Amino acid sequence: MTRNNPHLRGADPRVAGGRLTVDLDALAANYRFLAEQSTPAEAAAVVKADAYGLGTGPVVEALVAEGCRKFFVALPEEGLAVRRAAPEADIYVFNGLFSSEAASFYREGRLLPVLNSQSDLAIWEAHGWDDEDTPRPCALHVETGMNRLGLTPERARILAQENALTGALSPRLILSHLACADTPDHPMNRQQLESFQALCELFPDAESSLANSAGIFLGGEFLCDVTRPGVALYGSNPVSGTENPMRPVASVHSRIAQLRHVPVGGTVSYGATPLDRDTLVAVTATGYADGYHRSGSGAGVPLRAAVPEGAFGFIEGQRVPVLGRVTMDLTLFDVTDLGPDALQVGDFIELMGPNLPVDELAAACGTISYELLTALGHRFERHYVRGGDRI
Incomplete structure (x- = not known):
C-alpha cells in the first residue's frame, strides 16, 4: 500500500525540505508492550487523525499483523480508511452521528458508531445497519466527569430500561474517558471508575472500556474488557514524570x-x-x-x-x-x-x-x-x- 500511495510517500525526496521516518517495528513493539500491560483486557488501538499524523494505512497494517482487532477513530471517513487496511476489524467512531445522512458512511464501511446523545440514539435506531443476528450494533459513551461527549447517567439508565424492552439497539461496548489518568494519584480517576462501573451494570451483555494510554498503567479494575492506547503507541510517554517505556516511532x-x-x-x-x-x-x-x-x-x-x-x-x-x-x-x-x-x-x-x-x-x-x-x-x-x- 505504501509504495503505491502518493500521499503516504509524501514529497519527492529530490526536492523535499524534510524527511519523516516511521519505524513500524517500534510501533509493533509498543503495541505488544501495551497489550501485555493490558492483560487480561484486549488492547485496541486509537488511530484517529491519520494515525496521529503517521499514516493510517501502514500503521493499521502493522497493528493488524500484531493481532490488533479493534480500532478507534474520530470521524467516519477515518473509519473508511481503516477498513481498507483492516477488512475484518471492529472499527468504532468516537464522535457519533451528525445527521441521518451520516449513517450511509457507517453502512458502507460496517463502522460502529459511538453514540453520545439522544440525537445519536434516534438517528442510529432509524437509519443504522443490522448485523447478521443483531440490530443496530453500536457503542455507548457514558459521561463520568469529563463533560465533553457522552450520555448522562440518567439518560443511560432510561436507555437501558427502554432497550431491554424494544431491543432496538445492540450495544457491543460501553466506554467513557478518563480526564486525569496521566496523574495516577488524582482522585478523579477513582471517582470516574466507580461511576463507570455502576453504568456498565446497566448493560451486562456489552464489553467495557475506560483506559486510554495512561489509564493502562493504572492497572487493575481500570483495564475493564478493552483498553484504548493512543499516543503511547507512537512513542510518547503515557505517564507524566516517569521514565518513558515506549520506543520512539x-x-x-x-x-x-x-x-x-x-x-x-x-x-x-x-x-x-x-x-x-x-x-x-x-x-x-x-x-x-x-x-x-x-x-x-x-x-x-x-x-x-x-x-x-x-x-x-x-x-x-x-x-x-x-x-x-x-x-x-x-x-x-x-x-x-x-x-x-x-x-x-x-x-x-x-x-x-x-x-x-x-x-x-x-x-x-x-x-x-x-x-x-x-x-x-x-x-x-x-x-x-x-x-x-x-x-
Whole structure:
C-alpha cells in the first residue's frame, strides 16, 4: 500500500525540505508492550487523525499483523480508511452521528458508531445497519466527569430500561474517558471508575472500556474488557514524570538549505535576534507550515519568558539550538560548535526522534506530543521502515 500511495510517500525526496521516518517495528513493539500491560483486557488501538499524523494505512497494517482487532477513530471517513487496511476489524467512531445522512458512511464501511446523545440514539435506531443476528450494533459513551461527549447517567439508565424492552439497539461496548489518568494519584480517576462501573451494570451483555494510554498503567479494575492506547503507541510517554517505556516511532529531519557566517552583533530571523558571538548558522527547510511549531523558537516568542530554552536539533552527535524565530518554511540552528567544515548543504538535522524525544520537543514548544504528531505536514518525504528496510 505504501509504495503505491502518493500521499503516504509524501514529497519527492529530490526536492523535499524534510524527511519523516516511521519505524513500524517500534510501533509493533509498543503495541505488544501495551497489550501485555493490558492483560487480561484486549488492547485496541486509537488511530484517529491519520494515525496521529503517521499514516493510517501502514500503521493499521502493522497493528493488524500484531493481532490488533479493534480500532478507534474520530470521524467516519477515518473509519473508511481503516477498513481498507483492516477488512475484518471492529472499527468504532468516537464522535457519533451528525445527521441521518451520516449513517450511509457507517453502512458502507460496517463502522460502529459511538453514540453520545439522544440525537445519536434516534438517528442510529432509524437509519443504522443490522448485523447478521443483531440490530443496530453500536457503542455507548457514558459521561463520568469529563463533560465533553457522552450520555448522562440518567439518560443511560432510561436507555437501558427502554432497550431491554424494544431491543432496538445492540450495544457491543460501553466506554467513557478518563480526564486525569496521566496523574495516577488524582482522585478523579477513582471517582470516574466507580461511576463507570455502576453504568456498565446497566448493560451486562456489552464489553467495557475506560483506559486510554495512561489509564493502562493504572492497572487493575481500570483495564475493564478493552483498553484504548493512543499516543503511547507512537512513542510518547503515557505517564507524566516517569521514565518513558515506549520506543520512539517517528523521526523528523530537516534538510540544510544554506550555511552562513554571521559576525558577532549581527541579527537573525524575524524580530532581529542579536548574536553574541561569530556564528555559523544552518538554515533548514522546515518551519511551522510543516508542523515544527513557532513556539519552539530560540527567541522572540512569549513562551521563552517562562521556558528560557527553545527547541534543539541534533547532528554529528551534538545538540544544536534553534536560533531566533521559527518561520513558515525555514528554521535556523547554531552549528558553530561543530566546526567550519563539519556540515554541507543537503545534510539533515534531526528535529525529533531517538536523540530528541517527542515529549522533549513538545515541552520546548509549550504543548503536548499529541499536537506535534498530528501537525506533521505532508511536505515531508515519508519513509516507512520495517525489519531495517524501507517499504
